[in-house]
Structures are given as structure tokens and as C-alpha cells.
Amino acid sequence: MSEPSIASRSTIAARLDALPFTRSHLRVLTGSGVGWALDAMDVGLISFIIAVLAQQWSLTPAETGWIASVGFIGMAVGASVGGLLADRLGRRQVFAITLLVYGVATGASALVGGVAMLLVLRFFVGLGLGAELPVASTYVSEFAPAAIRGRLIVILEAFWAVGWTASALIGYFVIPASENGWRWAFALGAVPAAYALVVRWGLPESPRWLASRGRIAKADRIVSSFEVDAALQRTPSLRKEPVRESLAVTSSGRVRMLWAPEFRLRTASVWTVWFCVNFAYYGAFIWIPSILFEAGYDLVKSFGFTLIITLAQLPGYAVAAWLIEVWGRRLTLSVFLAGSAVSAILFGIAGSEGMIIGTGMALSFFNLGAWGALYAVTPEIYPTSLRATGAGWAAGVGRIASIIAPLLVPVLLAQGGAPLAFVVFSAFFAVATVAAWGLIDRRGAALDER
Numbered sequence: 001m002s003e004p005s006i007a008s009r010s011t012i013a014a015r016l017d018a019l020p021f022t023r024s025h026l027r028v029l030t031g032s033g034v035g036w037a038l039d040a041m042d043v044g045l046i047s048f049i050i051a052v053l054a055q056q057w058s059l060t061p062a063e064t065g066w067i068a069s070v071g072f073i074g075m076a077v078g079a080s081v082g083g084l085l086a087d088r089l090g091r092r093q094v095f096a097i098t099l100l101v102y103g104v105a106t107g108a109s110a111l112v113g114g115v116a117m118l119l120v121l122r123f124f125v126g127l128g129l130g131a132e133l134p135v136a137s138t139y140v141s142e143f144a145p146a147a148i149r150g151r152l153i154v155i156l157e158a159f160w161a162v163g164w165t166a167s168a169l170i171g172y173f174v175i176p177a178s179e180n181g182w183r184w185a186f187a188l189g190a191v192p193a194a195y196a197l198v199v200r201w202g203l204p205e206s207p208r209w210l211a212s213r214g215r216i217a218k219a220d221r222i223v224s225s226f227e228v229d230a231a232l233q234r235t236p237s238l239r240k241e242p243v244r245e246s247l248a249v250t251s252s253g254r255v256r257m258l259w260a261p262e263f264r265l266r267t268a269s270v271w272t273v274w275f276c277v278n279f280a281y282y283g284a285f286i287w288i289p290s291i292l293f294e295a296g297y298d299l300v301k302s303f304g305f306t307l308i309i310t311l312a313q314l315p316g317y318a319v320a321a322w323l324i325e326v327w328g329r330r331l332t333l334s335v336f337l338a339g340s341a342v343s344a345i346l347f348g349i350a351g352s353e354g355m356i357i358g359t360g361m362a363l364s365f366f367n368l369g370a371w372g373a374l375y376a377v378t379p380e381i382y383p384t385s386l387r388a389t390g391a392g393w394a395a396g397v398g399r400i401a402s403i404i405a406p407l408l409v410p411v412l413l414a415q416g417g418a419p420l421a422f423v424v425f426s427a428f429f430a431v432a433t434v435a436a437w438g439l440i441d442r443r444g445a446a447l448d449e450r
Helices: 006-018 023-056 061-089 091-109 115-143 146-173 181-188 191-202 207-212 216-229 251-257 264-285 288-294 299-311 313-323 329-349 353-380 387-438
Strands: none
Touching: 006 207, 006 216, 023 061, 023 091, 023 115, 023 146, 023 181, 023 191, 023 216, 023 288, 023 299, 061 091, 061 115, 061 251, 061 387, 091 115, 091 181, 091 191, 115 146, 115 207, 115 353, 115 387, 146 181, 146 299, 146 313, 146 353, 207 216, 251 387, 264 329, 264 353, 264 387, 288 299, 288 387, 299 313, 299 353, 313 329, 313 353, 329 353, 329 387, 353 387
């Protein structure tokens, strides 16, 4: 098929941006959000399972660190490769495949009898998870009307809190219930394998991606279905976006293009933010149940504290979703990162149960609000031909930090306890706060369709 005219692609984009929020948008958002929540449930479960396996299998701190980190090695690979595949094969297709991969690997983890096989399966779990998250955020951003795009991405990210809360509930009620409670937790994590079928056949492909690949007719049919749902008149009332010269990026040149002069600063900035936020978030939240257990609280109580702390994530997302269209992306992201830096220090020195819960909830509130803003801004800083690749590589760089952090935390705890560990996390949040100002802010603006 011949390459589409830029005007045709621009018309598809303008029609999408002119739509109000419809039931079709809600279906895309919730369909992607359920996958997102299932991802979070899996990542959250491992923090509780590590605490139990450390006792049952008499694991060393190095072994427990590797159980956490090997998943993030897979996520680093998955995020980088997943973005490239999504720009080549389509958003929906890769989204469904990643759900299937990590769902099957998680379910198989329930049957393991030793550390070696668990590490292998955790790598494949990470491979699927890492590819899914940047693809899902790119997918939703390409359907979202320009006026509310940032808010919808933060709402999508809020499904992470739903999944993490589900993992905390499973950790509190299921895992301590029997010696094999952790196996049942892994078995529940196999749900995404079935949900992949819903994604594959129940959700539409991104019209922006279809148009970029020359499939204008199919893109038109999908956009028309959204317009019918919104009872809109067609083209005459729609605003037109200025035509921009195509980047004509080939698959092999996409990664190099991220460092072209136009994108160099934003790529360096977004990679820095992703790296720092991943280090601090996973360093803290993967280890919180174990840190509380080591502080003298029994498993049930430490899991209960973690559940309460987790509940503060949803308000964090809600506030970020509102502010991101009021303050803009950069200011919202930097404020929530600064709040995370302060909260991390306070949590590290907390001595009483009230302080642990209060400062932990503040850390959840600010850190997860920052995640929402980061997922909103990342796909927006690149054109359609680079969007999934750019988001995937940013996430992949971030996963390098999430590999390092769980391995480094036992060393920090041995050297200076929780205060030292959380001062280090605070420093990473502070660096991310500064780096956020190198990003462009496209609040209310159309996506770049090159």
C-alpha cells in the first residue's frame, strides 16, 4: 500500500482530538487499565512472597535481592524491545502478547521448588511486564482527546494502585493463611493470561498507528465508530492541525532518532527521571514488608501496615490527575517528586507505628502521583513514529535502576539501616525533580503526528 498523505493522517488525528470523552474511550481506558492493575498485582505480590520465602527457604539477603532484581532485568529487556515491536506491529497486538507471557510465567511460578527455577520464571514475568506498561500508556494516549489526554493517562496509571492494593490484600489474607499461601498468590497472578484474549479481540487498534502505517481506511472506521458513539457531525466542525514534515523514520533508525538534536534534551531528561524514580520506588516498596518485619513486627502486622500505606496511592493519583491539566505536566511531576523526596527522609527516621503509617502513606501519595504524571508526559514528547520506542526505551533505562535497587538495599540496611536507605532514595527523587524541567509540556496540545 502506498504511503499515506500527511493530510490524511492529520485528519485522523484532528478527528480524535475533537471528540469528547465517550463510552468507547471508557472501554479503551478500562480495558487497558485492567491489564495495568494485573501488572501491579504481580509486582506487588513478590514483595510479600520474598518475606515469606526468606523464612521458609532460609534465603540469604543476596538471594532475596536477586528474586526481586531478576524480574526487573526482564522488564528492562521487555520495555526496550516492546516499544520497538509496538511501533512495528501495533499497540494492541504487543499489549496482548505481553499479558500472555507474564501471566503464564506467573502461574508456573506457583509450582517451583527452589530458587533457580523461580529466578528463570521471574525473568520471563519481567519480560512481559516491562513490555506491557509503556505500550499500554502509548495506546491510551493515542486515543485520548488532547484536552484531557494527561488526565486519562494518570487515571490509567491509577489502576496500578488498584492492583497493588489487591496484592496487599492477598498478602494480608492469603499468603499467611497456610504454608502454601505464596503458591496460591502466584496462581492468582496467572489471570492476565486469560485476559490477553479480551485485549486481543475486544479492543481496537490505535488509529494513529494504523494511519502512520498507511492503513487509513481501517483507521477511519475506528474513528468513525467513536464519532457515532459521541453522536458527532463529521469533518466540518473539526479543527485542523498544521501539517508537519514527516520524519520518515525506519525501524532500524528509531533508537538513533531519540538522540537527534530535536529530541536530545528531552530524551536525556526523561531517561534520568525514569532511572531515579525506578530506583527509589522499587528500592523502597519492594522492601517495605521485609524492613518492617526486620524491625520487629510479625509478618501479619508488617503486611497490614503495608496494606494501609498502599491505600494512599489512589488519592495521590486522583490529585495528580486533576493537577496535570491545571498546572501542566512538568510542574505537577516536579512537585510530586519533591514531596516524595521529603516523605522518604521522614519515613526512614520514623520510630512509632503512627509515624511509620503516616509517613509511609505520604510517600505512597506523592510517589504514585509522580508515576502518574511521568506516564502522562513520556509518550507526549515524541512523534507517532517514535512514540512507543521512546516510551519503551525510557522505561527500559528505568528498569536498570530497578535491577540495581533491590540488590543495593540489603547493603544500605547493613551499613546504616532504614535511615541511610531512605536518604539515598530521597536523593534520587531530588535529582528527578530537577531533571523533570528538561521535558516539554504539551498540556492541551495535539500529539505530534510525524
